[in-house]
Amino acid sequence: MEPSEERDLSLEELAQGAKSATQVVATASTSTKNAALAMMAQEILAHSDEILAANEIDLKMASELGLASTAIDRLRLDHNRVLAMAQQIKEIIKLPDPIGQVTSGYRLANGLNVRKVRVPLGVVGIIYENRPNVTSDAGALCLKSGNVALLRGSSAAINSNRVIATLLRGAIGEVGLSPDVITLIPFTDRASAGEFMRLNGKIDLLIPRGGRSLVEAIKENATVPYVIDGDGNCHIYVDESANIEMAIEIIENSKVQRPGVCNAVETVLIHTKIARQLLSALDERLSSVQLRGDLNTTAIVPRALLATDDDYATEFLDLVLAVKIVDDMPDAIDHIRRFGTGHSEAIITESYANANYFCERVDAAAVLVNASTRFVDGNQLGLGAEIGISTQKLHARGPMGLVELTTEKYVIEGSGQVRS
């Protein structure tokens, strides 16, 4: 599909095309899907110059429009990032195909054979912000899981996304599947985002990849089913029994290794009995990190700013760390209950009882004992690639890989059974 051809179709028509493509990709063999993925990677590598040229146009417009430097960084592709896009597709080829997996099966007393089988969802809609690599990552994950990807990227990345999508669609067509298995919506205005969220009957799962305002817009307006990839306001609670050296290593890693991501730690809760010892050491070790603490913290660490409730509620995504000294573990858990976003919460402890108590009572996608919050990630946890990290409880919780892009159906085989 050429860009010019795209423009002639309405949002509704593009979505209908995506829906129609579900039937073939849902029953495509793993070999066919892998052949399409291999071709996709090849096309991206063969046409990296075109991708970079389109990206150059996006970057120029973004800078003229005065986009923030972080937004421009997310938008920017370079040779290595294009290589990484192709590499990611190749990694997805290696992952096991979830479709057709029998997740349970049994025979009933009346002789009916029952099994639950993994099947694709159908059309997976992705609304995303500036990163053009989402176009290929999401497209590849959807294809491998037998789904159609209906992609709605940002206006800033439209030229990059168009070129990438056209390459992917060509690759898919080469192996005999419908190019509509990856469908890019060329409309990037606000109204079309609203329409996209209400494509009932056309989108089987909507996943937002973006900031809080996008998530709020979806919660408020979406009428299609969705899974929220929300904020990660992650905590580390350092118990009185903690190994202080270990606590420092883990806090530093969780905060500094990559501060701009959702599984970075944002607040450290410290048991009062070890507060002075830990904070003095952290003060030194985290010299590059701005600290914001309660009054007791500022008394120990003079450079720390006084934290407000807003600070405790904020996902800084930056070299800023909130600190609070707590009376005991229940106090820490209460704080997490109040400010946590259900992403990743860690305890550093040497106490068997406290580790179990914390893990049982903290309500989050992931709870960790004596480990960096940075491990809560699809690749790190062995899921292969991830399409997001769900902070909701329904359907998928935590890193979402190929399995989370599927649903199950009952297949019930009989020989004439009727109900009495």
Add this chain to the structure above:
Amino acid sequence: MEPSEERDLSLEELAQGAKSATQVVATASTSTKNAALAMMAQEILAHSDEILAANEIDLKMASELGLASTAIDRLRLDHNRVLAMAQQIKEIIKLPDPIGQVTSGYRLANGLNVRKVRVPLGVVGIIYENRPNVTSDAGALCLKSGNVALLRGSSAAINSNRVIATLLRGAIGEVGLSPDVITLIPFTDRASAGEFMRLNGKIDLLIPRGGRSLVEAIKENATVPYVIDGDGNCHIYVDESANIEMAIEIIENSKVQRPGVCNAVETVLIHTKIARQLLSALDERLSSVQLRGDLNTTAIVPRALLATDDDYATEFLDLVLAVKIVDDMPDAIDHIRRFGTGHSEAIITESYANANYFCERVDAAAVLVNASTRFVDGNQLGLGAEIGISTQKLHARGPMGLVELTTEKYVIEGSGQVRS
């Protein structure tokens, strides 16, 4: 809690009370939960006269208000129905507790021990129509799965629901759990239903138990996560290779055994080659059923009315059956794709290839071969009790039992691991 006490609390306050009760019930032992359930069954049996007296008031008002006889039937309790409520709770005691189940677990190369553990959702909100037994069924299922039930029944059943809820709450209090584990919302006006659907942060899962208008209202207005227990416009496709005797038995059972439920068949699709033979036999066997067919059907069965697209789209829930003669299986699958609601779809066939083709291509919660659609039910499929049948693809699909009232969390145990 006495009814008078209830009235003093706002919807928001009642929901907050429910939320607060989640912590204790989530970590309650199976023995404690089972003890509460046993006490609940006992209280219902001991106070069946009070339940029936309250129900009498509801029935009187319903008849004064001119409610339809089917609605009044759903509202009506009698001695046997009260016994059945208690019996259902006793059945739930016997079911395995899903909480704490480890659904997968592994050790990563870096020594982290990862496991996924089943945990309660938190607060499960149920909006339901007239059946007062939903109060005890849903309350018991939520409690067993470690959840709090926040119940919002209809105005017609309010007196019955109040008495039942008060009994259940008393029973729960007896074993030392918070009575708020079952919280009945006493407000039954339309506006409060809208508020209920938007109790963000208070309701973790909303399940509607009611007709299409309730489902539509939820799709349009709900901002909390929900699972739709939607229409069952179920089909049986009779393949040219079908055993005609078997087809007749299955169609009769699927239509007549209990026509008013969602897994009853509504349309039979018949391969043209066997249409005359099958329809002549059905005409006789289904003499109590009104038939509505296409032109070819009415030519064979003169008593059949001419079916419109509206008929094909309708869940009759009555002794009415739509019929369509199709050219082949793809034609049947297209019809199901157009009119099906993703509930239960069956094929009657002796062909191995056609059975597989149908099962693979029909997109529904359950596909059946040579068996009555009436088997698609939590009890029949061995789930024990069910809180509904999901016709959506996310989180739960098909009959929802205790497991579908849970989510999972990652527990990641380390010894100081950091990410490099």
